[in-house]
Amino acid sequence: MKLVIYLLIPVIVISSALLSYNSLFSTKMNSQPELKKINTLLGESKISVISDEEMSITASMPRISITKEEAPIIPKIVPDIFKASEKPNTPFLISLETKKPVIFLGIDDGLVKNPEALEFFKKHKWPVTLFLNQMYFKENPGYFKTILDSGANLGNHTNTHLNLLKLSYEQQKREICDAQNVYKDSFGITPKFFRPPYGNYNDNTLKAAKSCGITAVIGWKARVDEGKVWYQVGDKLNAGEIILMHFRPQIMDDLKAFEAEINRQKLTVEDLNEWVK
Ligand SMILES: [Zn+2]
Known part of the structure; x- marks a missing residue:
């Protein structure tokens, strides 16, 4: 058991x-x-x-x-295109034929690189044309690159800023064509427009510009300087006019004077590249 x-x-x-x-x-x-x-x-x-x-x-x-x-949608102004390339000779333009409330601004040389102006361009994004000369932009191309990135265009303003009236056709051609290469190398842009230094030009200038691939030679109808708008005719800016300004020490006064005037006349800064083909 x-x-x-x-x-x-x-x-x-x-x-x-x-x-x-x-x-x-x-x-x-x-x-x-x-x-x-x-x-x-x-x-x-x-x-x-x-x-x-x-x-x-x-x-x-x-x-x-x-x-x-989203920012308020501003209706885009359809350009009244000036067909410069169809003209037998390169045209010299100081204004464009239009009834639309537009204005064009070209700013020359590039002597003064004002930081406040840089902020102004970044904020406003105006499609202005910068007629820069290498003797001014070479020391600080980045300043102008920022303005170009904010919507500005680049224009040709010769190689050495000489009075073209004192130069032969070949010399003028060199001044304009050589500068085209400088702009290409410095900014990667080949300008379509050319503004002669001091506004001085002759028939040779127009021919030389054409041979360098320039679409139109650009002058001005009014200029802004010393914080004031200087009219050639009348007492206001009008639709289609091309204006002159410089990168001078008082550029902020000039930009504000220009802005006040275009606001008064209800004009919008437009892009020459879109209006002149
Ligand atoms: Zn100049």
């Missing part, structure tokens, strides 16, 4: 151990569908958060906020 008991004890121990292992195993097995269920619920809950109705609300909401943040 004792022997039977001794034999039975290990059997009972082993069986109970096996049973408890089985129950453990079955719990593990049962836990799989439970996990699956939770996952499904989570999955469903993710999808069910956004209903069709909510989707349309969510989709429309960013559109409203984007519209609010």
Whole structure:
């Protein structure tokens, strides 16, 4: 009897151990569908958060906020294009024929690099034309690159800023053509427009400009200097006129005087590149 008991004890121990292992195993097995269920619920809950109705609300909401943040849309003025390249000779322009409220500004040389003026150009993004000369821009081309990046254009203003009336046709051609290469090397831009130093030009200038790939030679109808607008005729700026300014020490006074005048006349600074083709 004792022997039977001794034999039975290990059997009972082993069986109970096996049973408890089985129950453990079955719990593990049962836990799989439970996990699956939770996952499904989570999955469903993710999808069910956004209903069709909510989707349309969510989709429309960013559109409203984007519209609010956008700058007011100013209707673009369609240019009255002056077809300079179709003319037999390169034209000399001081204004463009238009009834649209536009004005063109060319700023010359580049002597003074005023930081306040740089901020003004970055803010206003006027498509002015910079008739720069390398004797002024070479020391700090980055200043003018920033203005060009703010929407300005680059114009040719000769290689060495000489009075062209004292030069032969070949000399004038060299002054203009050589400068084209300098602008290409310094700014990666080949100018379309040329403004002769001091506004001095003759027939040779127009021919030389054409041979250097210039579309039009640009003068001015009025100039801004010493914080004042100086009119050649009358007492106000008119639609289509081309204006002269310089990078001089008082450029901020000049920019403010010009801005006040164009606001008074309700004129917008437009891009010569878009109006003269
Ligand atoms: Zn000049």
